[in-house]
Amino acid sequence: MVADYCSVSSLSHSLIVPVSVKLRLCQPVEKTSVLAQRLEADGVSWITLHARTVSARRRRNGPADLSQVKALKETLRVPVISNGNVREWSDIQSNFDYTGADGVMVGETLLGNPCIFSGTVPDPVDISLEYLQHCRDYPGTATFPTIQTHIRHFIDFQCGRKPWYQKFRAALGSCCDVDDVEQMLRTKVERWRGRPFRSDNGLEAHEDVQAGGTDNVDLTLLG
Ligand SMILES: Cc1cc2nc3c(=O)[nH]c(=O)nc-3n(C[C@H](O)[C@H](O)[C@H](O)COP(=O)(O)O)c2cc1C
Incomplete structure (x- = not known):
């Protein structure tokens, strides 16, 4: 206003x-x-x-x-x-x-690191998975394009200069829903990061996912 x-x-x-x-x-x-x-x-x-x-x-x-x-x-x-x-x-x-x-x-930094006021930098996949769970718990709070944008910020913040980052952007853009994004993170992104697949949520960790994929957050810390 x-x-x-x-x-x-x-x-x-x-x-x-x-x-x-x-x-x-x-x-x-x-x-x-x-x-x-x-x-x-x-x-x-x-x-x-x-x-x-x-x-x-x-x-x-x-x-x-x-x-x-x-x-x-x-x-x-x-x-x-x-x-x-x-x-x-x-x-x-x-x-x-x-x-x-x-x-x-x-403002902007919170898009990539929502934990900044705790003085920590979370693992980008961990924070993405936590965010996706919030999206499931509070359906309708964010549109799917907004969810994709937030996931992009979390990964970009720490991995934006990695050689696989553009592949990630393409894979995120091809995702159709929250489950797609979660599976893409657990499988492709973890593999690109040189980490083992994560399958601890009951999803099968395989690669035949249909992959593919903004914003106002401000917080104030009082002195
Ligand atoms: C995605 C995004 C949306 C924003 N929307 C608004 C807004 O609606 N109104 C506003 O006054 N500032 C807005 N801002 C500006 C922020 O409140 C903040 O003033 C600005 O980003 C500078 O702080 P920073 O350097 O910590 O990002 C926005 C910033 C971002 C990153």
Whole structure:
């Protein structure tokens, strides 16, 4: 939702739950703190800054400018959440140390490693199989194309540069349902990784599978 000052003010004064706002950098960048101070005066409970401009498409256009988060933290009284540049666990602590922010939000990296806030990197097949089980337990939560996209992210995160990665993409794209994806992971992907087939879920581990195959996850760690 795009909210103007007026609706932020009325929301924050009429709702019993806290209202927060997530911002990107303004252009020119100095306007960011002006906007944030107006929002603070309008009653927001905290402000998250993704320190890139709208025109910078995620990380492809370079790193977030965390100096702007630091500057905002020094300007505001409400808590400031820092967003951008976290790829691994150690980035979270260095983000806190540098910006002095009250929390760190992670976006894109969670697609590949949903365990980042526990400081671990799961085995990509293990986490994929766990995710597929959630899809079965909560049917209808994600469409099959979305499931394929999430599986792609889990494998891409650690194996995107492996020579077999394109074969995996093709195999995922040919899958028709969750069972297909599971069997493809247990057989083909494990073989490409040089590991034994996994058949411990009762599926037969053989290769005649019909193989073949996006997204918004954000989590915030409070300091
Ligand atoms: C798949 C995806 C979907 C996103 N959708 C939204 C969105 O709907 N609204 C929004 O404000 N930011 C969205 N973002 C941006 C993230 O919230 C976050 O600000 C951005 O990815 C920078 O953080 P990161 O460097 O940790 O990825 C999205 C990011 C990703 C990766």
